[in-house]
Amino acid sequence: MKTKYCIGIDIGSTCAKTVVLSQDKSVLLQLLQPTGWSSVDTAEDIRRRLESAGFPIEGGAAVATGYGRVSVPYADKCVTEITCHGRGACHIYGADQLTVIDIGGQDTKIIRIENGAVSDFLMNDKCSAGTGRFLEIMANTLAVRPEELCSMAAEGGGVSISSMCTVFAESEVISLIGRGEKRENIAFAVVDSIVKKVSSQAGRMAGGQGAVCLTGGLCGYPYLRQSLSDALGCEVRTAEDGRYAGAMGAALSALALEKQQSAEK
Amino acid sequence: MSDYVSMWKDLGMDLESHDLLCQVLPTAVGDVFLTQENRPKGMDFWDLVISEVHGIRPKELIEEQKKGRKVFGTFCVYVPDEVILAANGIVTGLCGGSQFWVPGGEAVLPKSTCPLIKASVGARLGRTCPFFRIADMYVGETTCDGKKKAYEILGEDVPMYVMDVPQMKREKDILKWKDEIAAFAQKVEEFTGNTITVEKLNEAIRVINEKRKALARVYNCRKAACLPISGRDALLMMQISFFDDPVRCAQMCNKLADELEQRIADGVSVVPAGTKRILVTGTPLAVPNWKLHNIIETSGGAVVCEEMCTGTRYFENLVDETQTTLEGQFMALSQRYMKTNCACFTPNTGRIDDILRMVKEYQVDGVIDCSLKFCCLYDTEKYGVSRALKEAGVPVLSLETDYADTDAEQLRTRIGAFIELLNG
Numbered sequence: 001m002k003t004k005y006c007i008g009i010d011i012g013s014t015c016a017k018t019v020v021l022s023q024d025k026s027v028l029l030q031l032l033q034p035t036g037w038s039s040v041d042t043a044e045d046i047r048r049r050l051e052s053a054g055f056p057i058e059g060g061a062a063v064a065t066g067y068g069r070v071s072v073p074y075a076d077k078c079v080t081e082i083t084c085h086g087r088g089a090c091h092i093y094g095a096d097q098l099t100v101i102d103i104g105g106q107d108t109k110i111i112r113i114e115n116g117a118v119s120d121f122l123m124n125d126k127c128s129a130g131t132g133r134f135l136e137i138m139a140n141t142l143a144v145r146p147e148e149l150c151s152m153a154a155e156g157g158g159v160s161i162s163s164m165c166t167v168f169a170e171s172e173v174i175s176l177i178g179r180g181e182k183r184e185n186i187a188f189a190v191v192d193s194i195v196k197k198v199s200s201q202a203g204r205m206a207g208g209q210g211a212v213c214l215t216g217g218l219c220g221y222p223y224l225r226q227s228l229s230d231a232l233g234c235e236v237r238t239a240e241d242g243r244y245a246g247a248m249g250a251a252l253s254a255l256a257l258e259k260q261q262s263a264e265k
Numbered sequence: 266m267s268d269y270v271s272m273w274k275d276l277g278m279d280l281e282s283h284d285l286l287c288q289v290l291p292t293a294v295g296d297v298f299l300t301q302e303n304r305p306k307g308m309d310f311w312d313l314v315i316s317e318v319h320g321i322r323p324k325e326l327i328e329e330q331k332k333g334r335k336v337f338g339t340f341c342v343y344v345p346d347e348v349i350l351a352a353n354g355i356v357t358g359l360c361g362g363s364q365f366w367v368p369g370g371e372a373v374l375p376k377s378t379c380p381l382i383k384a385s386v387g388a389r390l391g392r393t394c395p396f397f398r399i400a401d402m403y404v405g406e407t408t409c410d411g412k413k414k415a416y417e418i419l420g421e422d423v424p425m426y427v428m429d430v431p432q433m434k435r436e437k438d439i440l441k442w443k444d445e446i447a448a449f450a451q452k453v454e455e456f457t458g459n460t461i462t463v464e465k466l467n468e469a470i471r472v473i474n475e476k477r478k479a480l481a482r483v484y485n486c487r488k489a490a491c492l493p494i495s496g497r498d499a500l501l502m503m504q505i506s507f508f509d510d511p512v513r514c515a516q517m518c519n520k521l522a523d524e525l526e527q528r529i530a531d532g533v534s535v536v537p538a539g540t541k542r543i544l545v546t547g548t549p550l551a552v553p554n555w556k557l558h559n560i561i562e563t564s565g566g567a568v569v570c571e572e573m574c575t576g577t578r579y580f581e582n583l584v585d586e587t588q589t590t591l592e593g594q595f596m597a598l599s600q601r602y603m604k605t606n607c608a609c610f611t612p613n614t615g616r617i618d619d620i621l622r623m624v625k626e627y628q629v630d631g632v633i634d635c636s637l638k639f640c641c642l643y644d645t646e647k648y649g650v651s652r653a654l655k656e657a658g659v660p661v662l663s664l665e666t667d668y669a670d671t672d673a674e675q676l677r678t679r680i681g682a683f684i685e686l687l688n689g
Contacts, residue, residue: 067674082682107675118686120660123679 005060006258008251009046009075010084010244011035011068014105014132015217016042017247020055021255025091029053030244039068047074061261063254065246067106077257084249086111086118089215091248092239097210101202101228101236102245103194103218105132110202113210122201129164130197132217137166138190141173142183149187150221156188169193191227199231213237215245269320269395272327276398283393286365287319290553297497297555303535305494305528307521311501314509318552322357322508323395329355330399335457338400340385341408342574342605343430345598346511347584348450349404350469352457357396358507359403361385362551364668366393373418374411379639380667381551382411389419396508402456404449406430408609409642426452434603434610443599450595466594470584476511479518480580486525487569488627493528494521495535496545496568497558503575504552535567541687542569544629546620546650548637549574554668557635557676564681565688570627572620578605581619608642616646617653624659631687633680635664660687 005028010017016039018031031049035042043064047057057074064075065084072078081104089100089111096116102109108130112120128134132146139149159181163169169190176186202212212234218224219242229236241248273280294315298304314321326336337349338359346356361370361384369387370378388394405416405427416427428445431438450461483502486493502521506514528534543566545557550573558568571577582604585597606616624632634650636643647663654661662683666672 067678080678080682080685082678083685117689118682121679121682121686123675 005055006251006254007050007055007057007060007062008084008088008247008249008254009043009062009064009066009072010081010246010250011039011042011064011066011071012081012105012217012246013067014136015243016046016066016068017244018046018050019244019247019251020050020053020060021248021251023255025252025255027241027248029055030241030247032243035068039071042068043072043074046072061254061258063250063257065250065253076254079250079253081246082109082111082121082123083118084246084253085109085215086113086121086249087252088245088247088249089113089213090116091252092215092241092245093211093213093237095210097208099202099205099208099210099212100245101198101212101214102216103130103132103198103214104216105136107131108198108201110205112205112208114208120205122205124197124201127164128166129169130194130201134166134169134194135190135218137170138173141170141177142186142190144183144187146218147221150191150218150223152184152187153191153227154223156182156184156186159185159189161189161193164193164197191224195224195227195231199228202232211235211237213239213242215242217243219243269317269324272324273319273395276323276395277392278395278398279392282391283319286363286393289365290318291316293553293555297559298501301495301497301535303533304498305521305524307517307524308498308501310517311498311505314505315501315552319395323399325510326355326357326396326399330401335401336399337453338396338403340403340412341406341430342579343406343408343602343607344404344428345446345449345602347466347469347473347598348446348453348461350472350511351461351466352450352453352459354453354457354459355510357400358551359385359388359396359400360507360549360551361388361394362504362554362668363388364670366391367668369393374415377639378411378415379409379548379637381549381637382415384551384668386415386419389422402426404428408607409640411639424456430609431603432610434615439596439599439603442603443595446595446598446602447591450591461591463589463591463594466591467586467588470586470594470598472511472515474583474586476506476515476518477580477583479515479522480506482522483518483525484570484577484580486522486529489529490628491529491532491534492536492540492542492567492569493525493533495562496543496571497555497562500550500555500558500568500571500575501552503571503579504550506579507552507575540565540567541630541684542567542628544568544570544572544620544623544627544632545576545635546572546632547635548640548643551575556666556668556670556673557633557664560673560676560680561633561684564677564684566631566680566684569629570623572616572623574607577619577623578607581605608646613646614649617650620650621653621657624654624657629659631660631662631683633662633664633683635666638665638667
């Protein structure tokens with residue numbers, strides 16, 4: 001009987017996040033793992049991990065989200081990451097009026113929440129400017145980890161990257177390295193480029209009520225949060241569980257699904 | 266479509282490349298159309314036409330050419346079919362809708378040209394579309410800069426006549442368009458060797474009006490709460506109406522409308538009750554571009570109307586049939602065509618009024634405003650369209666795409682999230 005817990009699985013382009021929630025919406029388990037090259041294998045691995053943690057798939061409703069959502073054969077339903085991030089952020093931040101900025105591996109989403117539901121959203125197009133991937137590639141070029149790049153950026157300044165295209169921006173970074181620019185300054189330029197791109201997107205959704213919060217893999221980087229707050233002219237909130245917002249939203253959808261199913265029975 | 270090989274050969278087509286194009290079409294038709302359940306019986310006609318899209322109608326056109334009739338290829342709903350028909354000419358729409366032709370267009374055009382133009386140029390220069398080979402004359406128009414310049418390139422390969430569409434809708438612009446229609450009529454007379462008389466033009470006006478009324482009848486059925494036809498099927502009908510014989514088109518559409526009206530009376534719907542009703546607005550969807558409709562309708566939505574050139578802009582408003590002089594008829598034509606709200610005009614608030622009206626008429630839950638990449642005009646209008654819809658409390662999703670399938674999953678996420686938003 002499916003009554004004890006609900007499972008949300010968010011297979012993103014870089015990381016897969018899993019959340020198990022109890023009936024009263026408290027978190028029973030969180031899993032984080034790289035997506036790797038096969039969403040199908042990742043989904044199978046998650047199934048095994050859930051089982052060994054005492055939450056077999058058969059024991060609770062499961063909803064999948066993220067770009068790999070279609071690769072989770074055991075999910076009861078797929079819900080888009082936009083709806084899930086919205087729902088998850090509402091729960092994590094305990095608010096029903098919110099603007100959610102999710103900087104993911106391959107896309108950036110701005111989601112407006114009114115009365116606890118998604119009322120509007122924007123997503124970057126095919127281009128990877130302003131996404132986690134952009135940060136990752138630039139960090140690679142600078143031979144540091146993404147979180148190091150963000151901390152270094154706090155110490156830099158005075159340089160900017162003009163290209164929006166990741167490939168061209170990378171060659172700009174290489175030119176900066178070539179002319180002996182300090183790594184901190186280049187790191188600053190990289191973060192600045194992401195912040196400008198994201199804040200111009202967010203600006204298109206301006207005028208909303210409630211707090212602005214950041215979710216996704218980059219929400220644990222204090223300098224990024226601070227720069228984004230400065231650019232938007234308002235405090236951007238982050239939370240420890242921010243990167244689980246999508247999985248949390250999926251688990252909440254699973255809970256709703258289960259209630260709906262038991263009501264039908 | 267193997268029976269038509271000799272015809273294609275006679276048309277000077279590149280058969281090897283054309284084979285590649287023909288190979289992908291049946292799968293696309295199967296995936297998009299034939300997988301649907303409970304389709305109207307009347308769709309059989311359009312299924313047949315699309316299954317032999319490079320065969321059936323081209324063969325008819327060639328038969329007519331043998332009798333001395335001229336075929337005019339057009340790219341815009343502003344070109345008056347009536348004038349061509351009055352001189353015993355035949356109109357065929359030429360807009361390219363396949364990614365297959367885009368690289369051929371990019372060989373001569375800037376990459377940052379809209380895919381419709383690139384595909385159209387590629388279809389001509391690559392010799393892989395019979396319609397582009399058959400047309401004796403192309404009729405262009407000045408509705409956007411990309412087209413204007415592309416016509417110069419096409420004009421080196423085929424007789425080309427360009428109509429100068431006004432950019433504003435003042436009284437003097439309507440008079441100017443009347444003069445353009447009169448000048449075009451003269452050109453058509455010269456090219457066909459036939460004189461356009463008041464009687465012939467009135468008959469042509471009547472024929473095209475009947476076609477518009479028939480298309481409108483089908484669209485009218487889509488306003489019903491019980492949805493008797495899918496958006497995909499309605500789009501296919503609309504796309505094919507651009508190159509079918511106008512009299513047969515009206516007959517087939519009326520026959521389909523009979524069936525749809527009966528379905529409404531019997532409560533037969535192609536979607537479950539409560540399926541969210543989507544109005545699609547923006548740039549045209551030329552055959553075989555079914556990407557947007559297919560994604561919407563396989564993500565839990567139903568398309569109930571297209572505020573597009575391949576949609577309401579093609580059939581709304583009729584031409585006055587009571588004029589007794591050519592001058593009066595040209596003016597009546599101008600007045601009707603100038604009511605079409607294309608983004609090439611400034612201001613173009615009429616389009617927003619149309620969208621808001623259609624949201625009510627078609628009982629729309631949400632609007633998807635989609636433009637082809639590099640269409641500056643429709644892309645810019647998204648701002649005003651989405652503001653007006655938000656003020657009216659209507660959810661709207663703005664999208665930009667091209668003919669390639671590479672963004673299908675990204676589109677699916679956005680459209681899926683939009684439908685989830687509508688479902689609450």
